[in-house]
Amino acid sequence: MTTKEKIMDVALHMFSERGYEAVSIRDICGEVGIKESTLYYHFKNKKDILDSLIEKFKDHINGLLSHIDEMDGVPHKKLKQRDVASSKVLDTYMMDSYLFDPFCNLMIRLMMIEQFHNEEIRALYEKTLFTDPYNIYMNVFKRLALQGAFSDEQAEQIVRQYHAYMTMLTFKYLLNGELTDKRKKAYAKEVHNLMRGISL
Amino acid sequence: MTTKEKIMDVALHMFSERGYEAVSIRDICGEVGIKESTLYYHFKNKKDILDSLIEKFKDHINGLLSHIDEMDGVPHKKLKQRDVASSKVLDTYMMDSYLFDPFCNLMIRLMMIEQFHNEEIRALYEKTLFTDPYNIYMNVFKRLALQGAFSDEQAEQIVRQYHAYMTMLTFKYLLNGELTDKRKKAYAKEVHNLMRGISL
DNA sequence: CAGCCTCTCTAACGATTGTTAGAAAGATTT
DNA sequence: AAATCTTTCTAACAATCGTTAGAGAGGCTG
Numbered sequence: 001m002t003t004k005e006k007i008m009d010v011a012l013h014m015f016s017e018r019g020y021e022a023v024s025i026r027d028i029c030g031e032v033g034i035k036e037s038t039l040y041y042h043f044k045n046k047k048d049i050l051d052s053l054i055e056k057f058k059d060h061i062n063g064l065l066s067h068i069d070e071m072d073g074v075p076h077k078k079l080k081q082r083d084v085a086s087s088k089v090l091d092t093y094m095m096d097s098y099l100f101d102p103f104c105n106l107m108i109r110l111m112m113i114e115q116f117h118n119e120e121i122r123a124l125y126e127k128t129l130f131t132d133p134y135n136i137y138m139n140v141f142k143r144l145a146l147q148g149a150f151s152d153e154q155a156e157q158i159v160r161q162y163h164a165y166m167t168m169l170t171f172k173y174l175l176n177g178e179l180t181d182k183r184k185k186a187y188a189k190e191v192h193n194l195m196r197g198i199s200l
Numbered sequence: 201m202t203t204k205e206k207i208m209d210v211a212l213h214m215f216s217e218r219g220y221e222a223v224s225i226r227d228i229c230g231e232v233g234i235k236e237s238t239l240y241y242h243f244k245n246k247k248d249i250l251d252s253l254i255e256k257f258k259d260h261i262n263g264l265l266s267h268i269d270e271m272d273g274v275p276h277k278k279l280k281q282r283d284v285a286s287s288k289v290l291d292t293y294m295m296d297s298y299l300f301d302p303f304c305n306l307m308i309r310l311m312m313i314e315q316f317h318n319e320e321i322r323a324l325y326e327k328t329l330f331t332d333p334y335n336i337y338m339n340v341f342k343r344l345a346l347q348g349a350f351s352d353e354q355a356e357q358i359v360r361q362y363h364a365y366m367t368m369l370t371f372k373y374l375l376n377g378e379l380t381d382k383r384k385k386a387y388a389k390e391v392h393n394l395m396r397g398i399s400l
Numbered sequence: 401c402a403g404c405c406t407c408t409c410t411a412a413c414g415a416t417t418g419t420t421a422g423a424a425a426g427a428t429t430t
Numbered sequence: 431a432a433a434t435c436t437t438t439c440t441a442a443c444a445a446t447c448g449t450t451a452g453a454g455a456g457g458c459t460g
Contacts, residue, residue: 035439037441038438041437042437
């Protein structure tokens, strides 16, 4: 890991726990093991660290989204209802690569803290936590509807229910205190219960 | 409003938008219109302002909870299914006196920001946003079940669904950006749709 | 009027904040 | 070996931070 990457990593951990303003340049440098002037060789000022983190996160989720789009574009690899019910598809892209992913999870926490006084972060926060997941779910279930698993109206109803549940569980277990294995397991268990209970 | 109340009011507005550490004593005093030393006549230090806000909030929600308990204890004033469906009961105590209430709403935002590095606030945050509402919903629907509206198992299923929906909507509309009338209306509209759609 | 509260002020303190100029050290190229 | 480029250092800067001592102003009680 380069010094620049190390700075961003340490800064993200600190920003996502205490908030951007509460973390000082010296806090970051002390943890990284460099002098303050070295940080200013890699970043032009404190705000630049935050901006770089946000850009990195945007790139990261754009990568995830285009990966999902690719999957959607492959018609021969048909989704099976069982795949959804056993949460194979949604789990992989929503849990493993996103909500459980340390970088993404910390970035969401950071956005949660900073969204109240930063309109750009607020918009990204809303997109990332509400709009994008809803659209992803909708795509999956509409494809299932096309295969005759259920009607379009049923699909929409299920998506609304599913999205509400997943969002609530995310805030309850994954964006509450430290992201421990215990909380991840509790989350996965409730998602599993939801999958069985949902009216497919 | 006394000077002490004015300090707490201004501090809450600032803390809930920028976070506790990002707000300086001089920021608060400037907005209130007093000198720093005057603030220290009313509060022993900066932390004391935060602690006072938390204590005030605890008292406030305890008042709300005991009010709900009283209502639950009056058997002759039977809940009607229609009251729930038209969200008369839950709206009054969850929306008007709690989520829409300026003091409570700002306190929840403050807790959202500070919970990540303060275990006491984290516990209060979890209780206030997840545990308490779930129990309140459960009480209401179990009473309806007792009156034969539906079975106990049905009640639990409905509560899980209802709670997930309300929590998601709360984060989406009421704890996202500024609490505007537009967001309140969007929230109320979705709650209304939910009430019609829910399988009673 | 004198004494005593309650509240707010002026003025400063040491510590910490973000940031910068310029020297030194290492690595790479000529 | 000399020159150049990249990276890190020492040392300081003005501004702001939370906090405090002590003086004054206003009202109430003796």
